[in-house]
Amino acid sequence: MSKGLPSRSEDYSLWYNELVKRAGLAENSPVRGCMVIKPYGFAIWEKMQQTLDKMFKDTGHSNAYFPLFIPKSFFSKEADHVEGFAKECAVVTHYRLKNDEENGGVTVDPEAKLEEELIVRPTSETVIWDSYKNWIQSYRDLPLLINQWANVVRWEMRTRLFLRTAEFLWQEGHTAHATKDEAIKETEQMLEVYGDFVENFMAVPVIKGTKTENERFAGAVETYCIEAMMQDGRALQAGTSHFLGQNFAKAFDVKFATKEGKEEFVWGTSWGVSTRLMGALIMAHSDDQGLVLPPNLAPTQVVIVPIYKRDEELANISEAAKEIIDGLKAKGISVQFDDRDTHKPGWKFAEYELKGVPVRIAIGPRDMENGTVEVARRDTKEKQTVNRDAVVDHIGSLLDVMQKSIFEKAATFRNENTHTVDTYEEFKEILETRPGFIYAHWDGTSETEEKIKTETKATIRCIPLNSSPEEGKCIYSGKPSKQRVLFAKAY
């Protein structure tokens, strides 16, 4: 492990790339655009999965699994949907290889061409709605509340670890309802679940809103989203929840008999978060020393490093550590005792900082004499000496304090980098000098949105849900506007 990470101020994206690799989260794979998620990175993803999965179950959803491959014909049934995804689909055309007589190795067997080509799912609406047609007949079958954990493929031109890869992991919820109102409530509920998760577990503050027509999910009537700010001031979409109306029900002929005996199309939703959240987690909190993980998502919350010269010193320290470990485990805190003699304490300190372990306890001969330990918190790098018999309680509350403090720091940063402007000149000046979120009036047209994007690279991240109506003039066209929208450069 070589020393020193590139600094955020010098080169933010180099800092991100190096951090992901050096902290052991992920690396590039031999397959262009695809990543290898390494054990430590996957452990964090698993914590996210466990937490979200429980939240989905608590709101009445069940997990299921649908195929990786989607018949091409399914895909074309919903016009907007196919248009949105067509340009980035991987397609399976053959089902067999054969020995290559001329060049050696293997080659695609031209005899083994599929009659109907298969799309590698970029999302599963079509294959799932095809099943729903058979699952739903009556109002008694509704609502149908399904989630799946899966991988999907979108053939991206340019990729970055976690933020944009050709294959990524995610969850996709797909629900069907008897009424429009209920489907909208579901869409909004899942947005709330995502907001709750991202703010309270990832410690990243979010803005909730709806997407403009340009940014809407292909096939949705309305797309809700949560937007987070990274430390370079750019926005990252952390989750989306779509109200699908009856679009997919009509495309796949999913009807149900109402109580009154009438036949009606069902109303749908879909919602998802992906391994992209890993990117958000990293970019929201980490510093030039490495990762900063909020305690609620850290695979290891506490690490204990012994400092010793002689073996009997280590034995004494281990005994003291054992007590602390038992106490922490009893509180449900994950703890690791690193008594490897292959690395020096200083090396370990740097290593655990790189990996973002929230709390480090050091115990040395001096502590053994005084009945104390040294407690260091990762987020602020503060160190303090704590009596050994008080350390378990101390850490119990420290983790809570850190979780809140990491969120507060991110929230303060976001607020300081959020601007409200009334002129296009101001708008451009801010984007050039101090990037961040910008609230501005917009005339509601795609043309204006498109022009601003071309001229400044900033896009409308969302139309905020909780902002109050306010009369104003569009910063670009001068036409009347009833509400400010959120602009930013986005990942």
Next chain:
RNA sequence: CGGGGCGUAGCACAGUCCGGUUAGUGUACCUGGUUUGGGACCAGGGGGUCGCAGGUUCGAAUCCUGCCGCCCCGACCA
């Protein structure tokens, strides 16, 4: 697909312009010893088809031609 850059040890790079001992440095790795409260030190050691294929030459990491791969900037996107 356009424009730029780069392929030399696990990783990061020097050497290439101007061809010439045995291809080098840092780091990582292995062995031994001394160390251990912020990435230890000393000594010894292993590891290379210099991206691939041709060509020029007495001689190629170095010059020429072709190909492949990767990265960055654009067009496209979660």
